[in-house]
Amino acid sequence: MPAERVADLYRAYIDCLNSQDWENLGIYVGQDVRYNGVLVGLDGYRQAREAEFRAIPDLRFDVQILVADDTMVASRLNFDISPQGTFLGLPVNGRRISFSENVFYEFAEGKIASVWSIVDKAAIEAQLSAA
Amino acid sequence: MPAERVADLYRAYIDCLNSQDWENLGIYVGQDVRYNGVLVGLDGYRQAREAEFRAIPDLRFDVQILVADDTMVASRLNFDISPQGTFLGLPVNGRRISFSENVFYEFAEGKIASVWSIVDKAAIEAQLSAA
Numbered sequence: 001m002p003a004e005r006v007a008d009l010y011r012a013y014i015d016c017l018n019s020q021d022w023e024n025l026g027i028y029v030g031q032d033v034r035y036n037g038v039l040v041g042l043d044g045y046r047q048a049r050e051a052e053f054r055a056i057p058d059l060r061f062d063v064q065i066l067v068a069d070d071t072m073v074a075s076r077l078n079f080d081i082s083p084q085g086t087f088l089g090l091p092v093n094g095r096r097i098s099f100s101e102n103v104f105y106e107f108a109e110g111k112i113a114s115v116w117s118i119v120d121k122a123a124i125e126a127q128l129s130a131a
Numbered sequence: 132m133p134a135e136r137v138a139d140l141y142r143a144y145i146d147c148l149n150s151q152d153w154e155n156l157g158i159y160v161g162q163d164v165r166y167n168g169v170l171v172g173l174d175g176y177r178q179a180r181e182a183e184f185r186a187i188p189d190l191r192f193d194v195q196i197l198v199a200d201d202t203m204v205a206s207r208l209n210f211d212i213s214p215q216g217t218f219l220g221l222p223v224n225g226r227r228i229s230f231s232e233n234v235f236y237e238f239a240e241g242k243i244a245s246v247w248s249i250v251d252k253a254a255i256e257a258q259l260s261a262a
Contacts, residue, residue, distance in 0.1 A: 067205040076235055088253065101249070118249045122219065
């Protein structure tokens with residue numbers, strides 16, 4: 001698939017997440033999707049994203065950087081959100097925090113097949129300790 | 132610059148780091164390079180990398196994933212290294228740890244102009260607490 005088409009698909013996937021359009025998630029995410037090396041499957045992937053929206057009512061995925069080739073997308077996502085309770089093991093408790101996630105997606109047959117994500121936990125720790 | 136040429140340049144930059152060829156770092160890194168939003172400059176950038184090699188004698192940059200377009204590179208770097216003392220504020224003390232870094236590079240005039248890096252600190256914490 002041309003890189004531009006992969007990038008367009010990825011942006012549509014992000015729109016799907018932001019509108020919590022779970023019925024259509026399978027348009028973008030493969031049945032046997034892997035997340036950080038673990039086979040989670042489409043159902044597990046959907047459940048994880050739904051749980052995130054429950055724990056973070058103002059969750060929104062904001063693409064700052066997008067690099068695509070014919071099979072991969074790399075994206076830097078910015079978040080400016082207020083997780084309830086603990087988040088990544090940190091006691092955020094509804095405070096508003098800003099951080100980024102640098103994440104790679106491998107596409108196979110037009111759908112996300114593997115995700116490798118790293119969230120900037122150190123940035124969140126710095127904001128909590130400064131507060 | 133075509134994406135393939137940007138990818139080749141990036142691989143040459145990684146070889147430059149791994150061979151600690153500091154005299155030639157300026158071939159790949161711009162004078163006014165920014166790192167995570169901060170203007171560090173070529174000298175500051177070089178000093179930071181040199182300090183890393185001093186603190187981590189077995190440091191080696193290993194590219195697992197590389198996505199490039201005509202101005203950007205996204206790279207997932209794997210590390211299997213033994214930092215002396217503290218590393219990212221964690222008491223590693225020479226233990227061998229494995230982790231990844233997801234990082235974006237913006238090129239301008241054929242050189243790295245901006246870097247946005249996130250290291251998987253949570254993976255390191257998990258290894259230290261399991262030990």
